[in-house]
Amino acid sequence: MTATESPPIPSPSRPGPVIRMESVHKTFGSGDLAVHALRGADLAIDPGQFVVVLGPSGSGKTTLINLIGGIEPATSGRIVVHEVDVTALEERGLTDYRRAQVGFVFQFFNLIPTLTARENVSLVGELVGADGAAAARTLEQVGLGDKADRFPSSLSGGEQQRVAIARALVKRPTVLLLDEPTGSLDLETGRQVLGVLHSAARSFGSTVLLVTHNSAIARMADRVVHLHSGRVVEDRLQPVPLDASELQW
Ligand code: ADP
Ligand code: MG
Numbered sequence: 373m374t375a376t377e378s379p380p381i382p383s384p385s386r387p388g389p390v391i392r393m394e395s396v397h398k399t400f401g402s403g404d405l406a407v408h409a410l411r412g413a414d415l416a417i418d419p420g421q422f423v424v425v426l427g428p429s430g431s432g433k434t435t436l437i438n439l440i441g442g443i444e445p446a447t448s449g450r451i452v453v454h455e456v457d458v459t460a461l462e463e464r465g466l467t468d469y470r471r472a473q474v475g476f477v478f479q480f481f482n483l484i485p486t487l488t489a490r491e492n493v494s495l496v497g498e499l500v501g502a503d504g505a506a507a508a509r510t511l512e513q514v515g516l517g518d519k520a521d522r523f524p525s526s527l528s529g530g531e532q533q534r535v536a537i538a539r540a541l542v543k544r545p546t547v548l549l550l551d552e553p554t555g556s557l558d559l560e561t562g563r564q565v566l567g568v569l570h571s572a573a574r575s576f577g578s579t580v581l582l583v584t585h586n587s588a589i590a591r592m593a594d595r596v597v598h599l600h601s602g603r604v605v606e607d608r609l610q611p612v613p614l615d616a617s618e619l620q621w
Pocket of ligand 2: 433435551
């Protein structure tokens with residue numbers, strides 16, 4: 373090979389952000405009654421990051437993840453997740469997007485009370501064509517392998533939230549969105565749930581966006597974003613996150 377035939381320089385494999393928000397506005401209502409929940413929010417999240425979004429009540433946290441998750445439409449601006457322009461999708465495309473790319477976890481678990489833990493998880497697994505053993509495997513991953521046949525009413529709050537995390541992860545979502553996931557748990561249970569969440573999300577390769585008003589949780593994040601009055605006012609990397617077991621609040 374001569375000098376003029378040098379091999380192409382491999383382009384460094386730097387994947388772009390998995391979540392990109394550009395100048396996103398969300399207004400509820402109109403005229404005098406308009407509420408501006410988001411006022412030009414910008415964000416770019418790299419794949420695999422564990423991101424905590426902090427903000428006081430009313431700052432737009434729930435709105436932010438509902439828009440990223442395709443549950444509600446933006447008023448203006450652009451949201452791109454995994455190369456899909458969510459803000460350009462029609463209803464059908466949104467349904468596919470939510471099903472294939474997004475896992476949601478809420479403060480109050482929202483499990484189906486008449487189904488066992490395994491059935492709650494497999495119901496979602498089936499939607500995305502996961503194999504029959506995926507539910508049991510995912511429950512094992514959140515430490516509930518031995519409680520798969522329990523109904524939600526015979527599980528503790530922390531266990532129910534771990535089922536909800538398994539239900540969100542069984543589809544191996546690109547993004548896992550959590551809205552105050554420890555808001556109704558005591559400190560020790562909250563730490564356990566966050567520890568399980570962290571390792572399970574990592575093993576599934578999901579990018580995590582957790583929104584909360586509890587600033588203590590931010591110490592376990594790779595990245596901390598502050599939201600205020602519908603805008604991102606601070607966004608910093610945290611080079612040495614704490615282990616969930618070390619959190620105090
Ligand atoms: P957070 O989760 O940080 O508490 P939200 O995103 O729930 O904040 O709300 C942001 C603002 O938008 C608040 O003023 C809230 O009252 C308002 N809001 C949220 N959802 C609606 C809605 N469906 N209709 C009208 N106003 C809403
Ligand atoms: Mg909220």
